[in-house]
Amino acid sequence: MVHQAQGLLVQEVAADGELPSRYVLKEQQGRPAAAADAQRAAPSIPTVDVDRLADADAGEADKLRSALASWGLFAVTGHGMTDPFLDAILGAARGFFHLPMEAKQEYRNVVDADDGGRKFQPEGYGVDRVDTDEQVLDWCDRLYLQVRPDDARQLRFWPTHPSDLAELLKEFSVEGEKVAKLVVTAMARCLGFEEGFFLDKVGERMPSYARFTYYPPCPRPDLVHGLKPHTDNSVVTVLLLDEQVGGLQVLKDGSWVDVPVLGDGRHQLLVVVGDEMEITSNAAFRAPIHRVMAPGEEAERVSLAVFYQPEPDRVLEPSPELVDGERPAMYKKLQAKVFADGFWDAFALGERTIDFLKVKVDAVDQATAAVSGA
Numbered sequence: 197m198v199h200q201a202q203g204l205l206v207q208e209v210a211a212d213g214e215l216p217s218r219y220v221l222k223e224q225q226g227r228p229a230a231a232a233d234a235q236r237a238a239p240s241i242p243t244v245d246v247d248r249l250a251d252a253d254a255g256e257a258d259k260l261r262s263a264l265a266s267w268g269l270f271a272v273t274g275h276g277m278t279d280p281f282l283d284a285i286l287g288a289a290r291g292f293f294h295l296p297m298e299a300k301q302e303y304r305n306v307v308d309a310d311d312g313g314r315k316f317q318p319e320g321y322g323v324d325r326v327d328t329d330e331q332v333l334d335w336c337d338r339l340y341l342q343v344r345p346d347d348a349r350q351l352r353f354w355p356t357h358p359s360d361l362a363e364l365l366k367e368f369s370v371e372g373e374k375v376a377k378l379v380v381t382a383m384a385r386c387l388g389f390e391e392g393f394f395l396d397k398v399g400e401r402m403p404s405y406a407r408f409t410y411y412p413p414c415p416r417p418d419l420v421h422g423l424k425p426h427t428d429n430s431v432v433t434v435l436l437l438d439e440q441v442g443g444l445q446v447l448k449d450g451s452w453v454d455v456p457v458l459g460d461g462r463h464q465l466l467v468v469v470g471d472e473m474e475i476t477s478n479a480a481f482r483a484p485i486h487r488v489m490a491p492g493e494e495a496e497r498v499s500l501a502v503f504y505q506p507e508p509d510r511v512l513e514p515s516p517e518l519v520d521g522e523r524p525a526m527y528k529k530l531q532a533k534v535f536a537d538g539f540w541d542a543f544a545l546g547e548r549t550i551d552f553l554k555v556k557v558d559a560v561d562q563a564t565a566a567v568s569g570a
């Protein structure tokens with residue numbers, strides 16, 4: 197059974213110019229406007245040159261260490277993807293979302309179920325999962341696709357229009373994977389480990405999922421979440437932002453901080469630390485909570501996130517090398533697939549997967565482990 201609101205695309209709601217109550221946050225639910233003042237004097241986000249990281253440049257490694265410690269995300273340069281290429285992929289994404297609704301129907305994420313009804317499934321085009329009447333819905337539609345490994349692609353969800361979208365996405369995910377691996381390698385070095393330390397644990401094959409998100413014009417961006425506060429379901433995420441319309445905010449030291457657009461048509465590419473890295477590193481690196489504000493009435497916004505995940509059969513746990521009496525394991529062991537699947541349940545509730553699946557070791561357990569040397 198699928199919730200009746202599952203079938204409603206935000207793009208269609210936006211076309212009516214109304215703001216139905218399903219999208220409106222209650223005052224105590226952290227409306228975006230309430231945080232607006234806190235960001236004014238905020239410092240700009242750090243930048244790391246991944247090309248220099250690849251050369252094991254010590255100064256760049258220091259920048260990475262500091263970016264990870266204070267932000268958990270950073271802008272990347274030296275990734276080799278050109279502005280025209282990044283422009284083309286976001287352009288193709290806009291082209292897809294602007295297709296007539298009939299043309300997008302065949303990629304819908306609500307499909308026929310075995311019981312004769314309809315069911316939601318993560319891949320495809322539509323809105324995020326709706327479980328209950330109480331759930332406040334985000335002001336965005338998305339297209340979600342598994343990109344790697346190649347043989348796991350469900351091509352029936354891959355749009356054939358715009359005709360270059362699929363090829364551009366494949367190329368982006370390959371280039372993004374290089375960035376992700378360089379960063380994960382450098383993160384191992386930051387902690388004094390061999391380069392393959394994290395990659396060996398999560399698996400070289402790193403399945404990846406792409407999420408194109410479309411935020412339609414919104415009559416009251418102060419009352420809704422474009423995308424609700426969350427941490428990512430990934431080891432690391434490579435995130436390409438709309439080059440004209442801002443909206444991404446990261447929670448830093450208790451305040452929401454804007455990630456600004458660069459201007460002049462330049463494209464901002466970010467790396468975001470995800471939950472699976474937080475667990476594997478025993479919180480040496482933390483996944484930042486971030487959200488997106490909906491655009492105003494005159495604007496729309498697109499983004500492309502590619503989530504690089506651990507191989508599903510891997511055990512997800514704090515690396516034993518990062519656990520000792522002084523720093524006991526902060527998370528319980530579980531299968532990577534269980535964690536990745538739990539993300540969808542948690543996200544619908546607006547919770548972190550780590551909290552929803554009760555992966556955190558509580559203080560009492562930690563004290564016992566420290567005493568027993570476990």
Ligand SMILES: O=C(O)CCC(=O)C(=O)O
Pocket residue numbers: 407409423428435437443444486488498499500501
């Ligand atoms: O649209 C954005 O800028 C961010 C999207 C995001 O956080 C995500 O897809 O996980």
Ligand SMILES: [Fe+2]
Pocket residue numbers: 426427428486501
């Ligand atoms: Fe995210």
